[in-house]
Amino acid sequence: MAVKDAGRAARSANRAAAREPExxxxxxxxxxxxxxxxxxxEHPDYPLEITADEVKALxxxxxIVRRIDFEAIxxxxxxxxxxxxxxxxxxxxxxxAGRALGARDMAFPTYREHGVAWCRGLDPLxxxxxxxxxxxxxxxxxxxxxxxxxxxxxxxxxxxxxxxxGIQRDGAVGEDGEAVIAFFGDGATSQGDVNESFIxxxxxxxxxxxxxxxxxxxxxxxxxxxxxxxxxxRARGFGFPGVRVDGNDVLACLxxxxxxxxxxxxxxxxxxxxxxxxxxxxxxxxxxxxxxRLSAELEAWKxxxxxxxxxxxxxxxxxxxxxxxDEVEAEAAAVGARVRAGCQQMPDxxxxxxxxxxxxxxxxxxxxxxxxxxxxxxxxxxxxxxx
Amino acid sequence: xxxxxxxxxxxxxxxxxxxxxxxALIMGxxxxxxxGVFRVTDGLQKDFGExxxxxxxxxESGIVGTAIGLALRGYxxxxxxxxxxxxxxxxxxxxxQLAKMRYRSLGTVxxxxxxxxxxxxxxxxVEHHSESPEALFAxxxxxxxxxxxxxxxxxxxxxxxxxxxxxxxxxxxKRRYWDKAEVDIEGGLxxxxxxxxxxxxxxxxxxxxxxxxxxxxxxxxAAVAAANDGKSMEVINLRSLAPLDTEAIFASVRKTGRCVVxxxxxxxxxxxAEIAAQVTQECFYSLEAPVLRxxxxxxxxxxxRLEEHYLPDLDRILDAVDRTFSY
Numbered sequence: 001m002a003v004k005d006a007g008r009a010a011r012s013a014n015r016a017a018a019r020e021p022e023x024x025x026x027x028x029x030x031x032x033x034x035x036x037x038x039x040x041x042e043h044p045d046y047p048l049e050i051t052a053d054e055v056k057a058l059x060x061x062x063x064i065v066r067r068i069d070f071e072a073i074x075x076x077x078x079x080x081x082x083x084x085x086x087x088x089x090x091x092x093x094x095x096x097a098g099r100a101l102g103a104r105d106m107a108f109p110t111y112r113e114h115g116v117a118w119c120r121g122l123d124p125l126x127x128x129x130x131x132x133x134x135x136x137x138x139x140x141x142x143x144x145x146x147x148x149x150x151x152x153x154x155x156x157x158x159x160x161x162x163x164x165x166g167i168q169r170d171g172a173v174g175e176d177g178e179a180v181i182a183f184f185g186d187g188a189t190s191q192g193d194v195n196e197s198f199i200x201x202x203x204x205x206x207x208x209x210x211x212x213x214x215x216x217x218x219x220x221x222x223x224x225x226x227x228x229x230x231x232x233x234r235a236r237g238f239g240f241p242g243v244r245v246d247g248n249d250v251l252a253c254l255x256x257x258x259x260x261x262x263x264x265x266x267x268x269x270x271x272x273x274x275x276x277x278x279x280x281x282x283x284x285x286x287x288x289x290x291x292x293r294l295s296a297e298l299e300a301w302k303x304x305x306x307x308x309x310x311x312x313x314x315x316x317x318x319x320x321x322x323x324x325x326d327e328v329e330a331e332a333a334a335v336g337a338r339v340r341a342g343c344q345q346m347p348d349x350x351x352x353x354x355x356x357x358x359x360x361x362x363x364x365x366x367x368x369x370x371x372x373x374x375x376x377x378x379x380x381x382x383x384x385x386x387x
Numbered sequence: 388x389x390x391x392x393x394x395x396x397x398x399x400x401x402x403x404x405x406x407x408x409x410x411a412l413i414m415g416x417x418x419x420x421x422x423g424v425f426r427v428t429d430g431l432q433k434d435f436g437e438x439x440x441x442x443x444x445x446x447e448s449g450i451v452g453t454a455i456g457l458a459l460r461g462y463x464x465x466x467x468x469x470x471x472x473x474x475x476x477x478x479x480x481x482x483x484q485l486a487k488m489r490y491r492s493l494g495t496v497x498x499x500x501x502x503x504x505x506x507x508x509x510x511x512x513v514e515h516h517s518e519s520p521e522a523l524f525a526x527x528x529x530x531x532x533x534x535x536x537x538x539x540x541x542x543x544x545x546x547x548x549x550x551x552x553x554x555x556x557x558x559x560x561k562r563r564y565w566d567k568a569e570v571d572i573e574g575g576l577x578x579x580x581x582x583x584x585x586x587x588x589x590x591x592x593x594x595x596x597x598x599x600x601x602x603x604x605x606x607x608x609a610a611v612a613a614a615n616d617g618k619s620m621e622v623i624n625l626r627s628l629a630p631l632d633t634e635a636i637f638a639s640v641r642k643t644g645r646c647v648v649x650x651x652x653x654x655x656x657x658x659x660a661e662i663a664a665q666v667t668q669e670c671f672y673s674l675e676a677p678v679l680r681x682x683x684x685x686x687x688x689x690x691x692r693l694e695e696h697y698l699p700d701l702d703r704i705l706d707a708v709d710r711t712f713s714y
Contacts, residue, residue, distance in 0.1 A: 136487075140495040141459065148491055152483045158449055159484070162456020169412075169438055169462065193480070196449035203444060357494035358528050360552040363583075363630035 025276045029230065029244050033251040036304045038312025046255040052319035057062025058250050059314065060328050061095040062307045065115040068124045071340050072114075072131065074286040080343050081131045085112045089248070089280030090251065092306030095119060096253020096351035097275070100261055101181060106183045108160035111149045112213075118181065120146035124335075125342045134349055154191030156209065157182045158273035161197045164206035164264075173207055177265030180208040181257070189234065190226045196231050198272070207264035209257065210235075210272040213247060220292040235272035238387065247277030248306040278304070311375040389572055394564040396538035397427045397503075399572050400545035401465065403693050408463060411549055413419040414441040415449060415503075415694045417468030424469055425505060425564050442583055446492065447477035453532060455484055463499045470561075471506040472515025475512070478523075485554045486529030486618060501548045501555045506534075507601040507651045508698055509562035511691040518688055519600075519652035524556045525629040525661070532629040533582060534558035536603030539567040540586075540626060543579035551582060558628075560601035585632035591621035594645035594708050597636060599625040602649045602699060609704040628658050637669050644675035649699055654682040676714035679707045 017373075044088040065087065072084040087094060090112070097234055098119025101107060109116055114127055121144045129135045130149060150156035160182035172178045188194050189212060201208050214231055216223055227234075235242025245256040253275055260271035278301040282289050314320040355362075355370040391399065404411045406445075413428055416655050417483030419442035432440035443450050447468055454464035468474045481502065508517030525532045531553050535541040541559070548555040579587055588603065589610040598606040603624045610620040621639050625631065640646045646666050647686075648659035659680035666678050681699045689697050 051678070135493060136491040138491070138493040138495075141492065142495075147459070148488070148496070150484075150652050152479065155452065155480060155484050158452025158480065159456040159459060162453030162458075164456070165453060166457045166460025166462050169457075170460070192446075192476070193448055193452060196444070196446045196452070199446065200449050200453055357490050357492075359531065360497060365630050365633065374509045 005350055025230075025246075025258045029232075030246050030258055030276060031243060031252050032246040033255060034248050034249045034309055034313055036248070036309050037181065038309045038316055040251075040313060040317075043252070046252065046259060048068050048251055048255040050251065050315075055251075055310065055314060056320055056324060058095055058099065059307070059310045060331065061118060062091045062113070062250060062310065063328050064335050065091050065095065065118045065330045066307065067336045068118070068339060069114060071336045072286060073281070075128070075343050078129070079212060081128060082133045083232065083284050084131050085284045086133065086281035087112055087114050089278050089301065089306070090213055090215055091115050092250035093253050093275035093277050094245040095212050096250045097181065097183075097257045097273075099247065100254050100257035101145075102125060102179075102261070104178045104179045105261060106145045106147065106160070106163055106178070108147045108156040108163070108180065109149055110153075110183050110185060110188070111151050112185070113149070113183050114124040117146060120144040122146050124339045125346070128343045129346065132343065132346060134346055154184055154194040157184055157188070157194045157197035158200070161204075161206050162209040164201065165204055168204070171264065173267045177207065177267070179235070179261045179264035180206075181211050181261065182208060183211050183213065185218065185227055186212065186214040186216065186223050186231060187221065188212070189231055198235070198270075201270040202239045205267070205269040207267070208270050209260040209264055210270060212272065212274045213259065213277055214274050215277050217279050217283070217289075217293065219283040219287060221287075222293075225293065230274070232272060232274035240270045240272065242272040242274065244274045244276055247275030248304045248309070250306060252311060388569040390566050390567055391538050391570045391572070392567050393538045393541045393560070394425055396542040396570050397545050397559065398429055398431070398571070400542045401428060401431060401549075402431070402434070402621070403572075404465065404546050404549035405431065405439060408550070410461060411463045411465065412439050412441065412457065413465050413467070414443050414454060416443055416445055416450075416469050418442060418467050418670055425561065427503070427559070428467065428635065429563075433685055435580075435662070444656070447473055447475075448453060448480050450615060451477040451500070451502065455480065455488070455498060458498045458500050459496065463549060465501040465503065466654075467589075468502060470516045471504055471518040471520055474502075474504055474520060477502075481530070482527050482630055483553075486527045487699040490529060497552045498554050499552045501535050501545075503545075503557045503559060505561035505564075506558045507562060508688060508691075508694050509601065511694070513691070514688070517691070517694065519629055519650065519683070521556070521558050522652055522657045525658060530554050530556055530629060531556070531582070531627070532556045533627050534560065534600040535623075536560065536567065536598075536600060536624045536626070538570050540624070542570045542572065543576050544582060544626065546576060547579070547582040555582075558600055558638075560603075562601055563604060564587045566604065576704045577613070580626070583627045583630060583632060585626055585635040586624045587621065587635070588624045589620060589622035591619035591643070593619040593643055594647060594711055595623060595636070595639040595643045596647045596649060596704065596708065597623050597625055598642050598649040599628060599658075601651060605699065605701055606649055606704060607695075609701050609708070612701060612705060616705070618712075620708065631665070633665060633669070636666065640666050640670045641673040642672050646674070646678045647681060647704070647707045647711060648678065649681045651687055651698055652682055654680045655685045657682060676711040679711055681707045
């Protein structure tokens, strides 16, 4: 009996080991160019020549997108937004990837890529429209080469792959080529569409970069509910390279994404990038992470903050005066004030507009429904007037 | 005029679509060298190359998902889903993405994607190869849903679908693939009916019979039998299921006062139910009898040894027609 119990205990310990949360990346696997302490390190495969002004520009992006995020959370709490999906903690991954893109490259986001949207030049108020319930997005994807937010998990990875197949058919691979980047999260790697997109990109050698922000949590489900292997390793099984980058290191994210995009443009096919990061906030403003994760984990990741390390680096190397940080802070505050006011003043769409843009031409049935509903609304006006 | 099977008429129509627009693409499982399991794309890869006639991985969601991406890049993909029952892995991409992206973008995005689906039973197939899922798509705003009934329809409609700027679900009656008719493939489509229009196939005065796809031929045959019986059936090939050509439907029912809808699909929640509701609302004072439906019972598609009992046939149509005279 005792032997049997011991055997059982061992077996369950083995199972526990297999499920052990993997919140610390093996340093040997992790591409890093800037340590959490703000120390610049080199990586043989990812040399990065970057000027002080360029680092300062990245710092500015990081601070501003965090500020936009902060304003959005406050606006949700005040009832101005219906919901918000915070990017807190993922600023470096998004700014690094976003700034690696060329003007003609195309980005396919999830619903959390506010930092990428910023880098592409999309007005944050367009994002607020979606989260306020004024539109489902409503921006022109070709205006900034930034596709609409996609809420169904993983769907956009196939759209990105198809778009990349279009680039191939346009002959836009090779010198002066174009590339596509598909964003998704750790949870999405369990979706069929993501796995299908890996297969399609692989067998067609499509110029697409799969950028996975592994923020460790799919709402309440930790990574070990999605995978027993590090995510970047999966790419190998599909026949293309996968790399893991410190997702809180904006320089590494920039360098790794640049290299992958260039490979895609050159005709070398897809790359998967796993940006190892952490969702510091809730999944969305409706979520309560204290129900499923320990605050100690959060505290540990606070020490790896993506913005603080850039600041320390700039100070340590004397590439920026203290006045620079004050200027960025003031600019972020101004952006915050602008989007706050813009959100508060955002009008509701006209009721009639809900019938628009179902198809390229309105069907007789929909036209009749539109007319019927307008008449119904008018009947209240007539009734009121008769009183 | 050329004598063509429905399959060959589609093939000729697809060839025209590829010739007329360099952005048109064909993609699907086995559509290249094999020419599709029903040979609808036979010879097209040889003539237009692998970049335009694409043998895809065996993944239906991937077919539709990448077609959306290609359309965003300016292409006009014509996808083949090999059999009706295999569209469901792509259902998510069709319903959540293809149908909604234009609306999501406030009209800035166009997705000219055609999805061809061989549908319906009667070929003695195994499970998942005989289904009629069209109502699921007609229920989804943002999609056009059409079905061809004969080779003439097939040749024109596939070209119209391919040149349409909206997503089109194109249902092909697989048991009619080998039906033949005279088709004009020399002239253009100027004389062809618009894609949204129904067609009065047999003019009549006593009862309106509405049908589409594989039931078009069956209903035409029923009209001959009914005429022998002294009843004048007006047979309308609906062709478009979303939107419905309600003008044509209402005009006919106001004339005849009786209406029977025939389809292979399950009647519960089907196209016939929608038509019955609309006809009742718009033609109430013209009706001599309730709108009747002839279609599949509310069961999954049965094993093929039972399908002749399950599928609507000439006798069940005539039985329903007779019943409309008993009120």
